[in-house]
Every structure is written in C-alpha cells, then in structure tokens.
Amino acid sequence: xxVRDGANHCLFSAKTFASGGTFDAARSADAERLLALAAAxxxxxxxxxxxxxxxxxVTGRSLPDDHEAHAAISKAKGGAL
Numbered sequence: 025x026x027v028r029d030g031a032n033h034c035l036f037s038a039k040t041f042a043s044g045g046t047f048d049a050a051r052s053a054d055a056e057r058l059l060a061l062a063a064a065x066x067x068x069x070x071x072x073x074x075x076x077x078x079x080x081x082v083t084g085r086s087l088p089d090d091h092e093a094h095a096a097i098s099k100a101k102g103g104a105l
Contacts, residue, residue, distance in 0.1 A: 069097065072097060073097055075093075
C-alpha cells in the first residue's frame with residue numbers, strides 16, 4: 025500500500041517499512057490523517073449513499089447520473105476515476 029499527497033510525494037509505503045526504511049517525519053501527520061480517512065471511507069460512502077437515497081425518496085426527484093454525488097459514489101466503488 026502506498027499513500028501519496030497531491031504532488032505525488034510518497035507519504036507512506038508498506039514496502040518502505042518492510043525493507044526497514046522510514047518516511048519523512050514531517051509528512052507522518054499527513055499520512056496518519058490519510059490513513060484515518062481511508063479507514064472511515066466505507067462509513068462515509070454508506071452515509072453519502074443514504075443521504076442521496078433519502079433525498080430522492082423524500083423529494084420524489086432523482087439526481088442526474090452525472091451529479092457529483094453519483095460520481096463520487098461510483099469512484100469510491102471502483103468506477104470511473
């Protein structure tokens with residue numbers, strides 16, 4: 025597993041630790057936040073899907089297929105990036 029920041033810098037890599045290396049301590053807090061976000065991702069995805077479904081049910085309307093919420097859900101499920 026590798027975690028990278030927006031500039032494609034490696035923040036964390038399982039391979040780095042397997043070979044006995046370390047990563048830049050200044051980036052460790054960022055890596056910890058990213059790993060925490062990754063751990064919460066299933067719950068965040070379920071919550072987003074629930075909100076979209078509830079909104080559509082209550083309003084009797086459907087969000088367009090190209091709506092950002094649908095795109096985020098699709099991306100999180102391994103769809104188009």
